[in-house]
Amino acid sequence: MAIVKKREVEIMAQLNGEELERHIKTKLPATKEQFDSLFDYLEMKIDSQGCDHTSRFTMQYMMQKMMNFPKVSGWLSQQGGYCDCKILEEIAVPWRKIFDSRDEKK
Numbered sequence: 479m480a481i482v483k484k485r486e487v488e489i490m491a492q493l494n495g496e497e498l499e500r501h502i503k504t505k506l507p508a509t510k511e512q513f514d515s516l517f518d519y520l521e522m523k524i525d526s527q528g529c530d531h532t533s534r535f536t537m538q539y540m541m542q543k544m545m546n547f548p549k550v551s552g553w554l555s556q557q558g559g560y561c562d563c564k565i566l567e568e569i570a571v572p573w574r575k576i577f578d579s580r581d582e583k584k
Contacts, residue, residue, distance in 0.1 A: 487557055488572070490502075510577070512543065515543075516536065517573065517574070519535065520535055523535040524563055529563035534562065536554065536559075536562055554569065
C-alpha cells in the first residue's frame with residue numbers, strides 16, 4: 479500500500495495562529511505575502527490569457543520578483559501545482575480558506 483504524504487496546505491489548516499506563523503517562517507520557501515501576490519498575479523493572467531497547462535506565468539512572476547525558483551517551484555509541485563491553473567486550484571483555494579478564516583477570527 480502506498481504511503482500518501484499529506485500536503486503542506488492540509489497541515490497548515492490544522493495549525494493555530496502561533497504554530498501557523500512559525501510553520502510559515504520555517505517550512506515554506508516564500509513568505510505568505512509572496513504567495514498571496516503570486517496567486518493574485520496568476521488569477522489576473524489566467525483570466526486574461528487562459529492556462530496553457532504550463533507554469534509559465536508562475537515562472538515569469540518568480541523571475542520578476544527574484545524568488546528562489548528551485549525551492550518555490552519544487553514546493554508548488556509537491557502541493558499538486560503542476561501548472562498555473564492547478565496552482566490556483568490545488569494551492570490557492572485551500573490557502574485562502576486557511577487565511578481568510580483566520581482573518582475573520584481576529
